[in-house]
Amino acid sequence: MKKFKKYFGLMSGIALSLSLVACGPQDDAKEGTDTKDADKPKELLVWEDVMKGEGIKDAIAKFEEENDVKITMVEKQYTKQIEDLRLDGPAGTGPDVLTMPSDQIGTAVTEGLIKELTVDEETQGTFTEVAMDAQKVNGKVYGLPKAVETTMLYYNKDLISDDQLPTTLEGWYEYSKGVADGKKFGFLALFDQIYYANSVLSGYGGYIFGLDADGNYDPTDIGINNAGAVEGAQYIQKFYKDGLFPSGIIGEQGISVIESLFTEGKATAIISGPWNVEPFTKAGVNWGVTKLPELENGKNMSAFVGVKSYNVSSYSKNAELAEKFVKFIANEENSKTRYEITQEVPAVAALASDPVVTESEVAKAVAEQSQFSELMPNIPQMNEVWTPADSALQTIATGKAEPKAALDQAVQTIKGQIEAKHSGK
Secondary structure, three states: OOOOOOOOOHHHOHHHHHOOOOOOHHHHHOOOHHHOOOOOOEEEEEEEOOOOHHHOHHHHHHHHHHHOEEEEEEEOOHHHHHHHHHHHHHHOOOOOEEEEEHHHHHHHHHOOOEOOOOOOHHHHOOEOHHHHHOOEEOOEEOOEEEEEEOOEEEEEOOOOOHHHOOOEHHHHHHHHHOOOOOOOEEEEOOOOOHHHHHHHHHHHOOEEEEEOOOOOEEEEEEEOOOHHHHHHHHHHHHHHHOOOOOHHHOOOOHHHHHHHHHHOOOEEEEEEOHHHHHHHHHOOOOEEEEOOOEOOOOOEOOOEEEEEEEEEEOOOOOHHHHHHHHHHHOOHHHHHHHHHHHOOOOOEHHHHHOHHHHOOHHHHHHHHHHOOOEEOOOOHHHHHOHHHHHHHHHHHHOOOOOHHHHHHHHHHHHHHHHHHHHOOO
């Protein structure tokens, strides 16, 4: 059994310098489509992430001028864009270019939703190795990376000073015992969700998928119920049992509760990601960020590394121009501008040593945490993990089931869904 642990590797880009998805409609958008109705103005529809459009507005205007094209940009939640593409693509109302998280790449390729891109080695070398690898399925490129992110620890500097900051999860447990009173809390995390809980489970030896002899994910090897994962889940459970986490952070509403407690000064520290930099700043929180704490066994809490990308829809009627736009919008100059506006850590290797990045507290935290982080599996079978794993963690958090039984049930469900939905793939 090979353990799922892809430690890296932003250290080869961001971190190093800081010391830092089968058949589908592809044939409808083959080369030459762009010349159809040549007398009409060319148009592209670009789906960007919510509250991130400002970061590419000027670049879009420049591309429009240089390529005699009209671009319409629509902001949509980036994790939901593939869902919308499934409906809007066949209807002819979908985007030419979209943005998505790297763990959805495998599914999108399998369903034929995004096109393979022709990207030379020089262009690929523009990006950090791990970010570029996240865009590949079976060695083929299906997107260009726009940003990388990990979870990290936010803390309220008005509630705790830097020199008082616990460096271990156990330290935060003890701190929280002295602070939590039902209205105010110390450390909070969405440990009822595998996206966050994996940072503990994997630190004790759990993993999502193992690796086969060729280094590819093996969906038959699931490690979220092994001895290490159970030990990690038992540790997580005590935060809930001892009343250090409010009951309101369990379930879908949890993210809103945890963020509200932090912005209202009712939680000293929470685990979140770069996406909350702007909201916390606008809320007037005197926040700081650092890597995740260490565990009792001396290992650092892990994190999933997410890579956001720009991709070309297989339904695009201007696929060649759309691919040109993707290469343009993801280049070094435009990536730097986007970073300066959105504060999303860029995937361009050369920007790792740029002062605009190296002087950023957030970029440093992402880079440091990346040393202990792992790439989120981008195979289609990952879709079957989220709901069963989250359900198991929620029963653990509420005391309705013990960790071993809950995680065993989750793995049984995951295996059944993989067999039913992905057999032969």
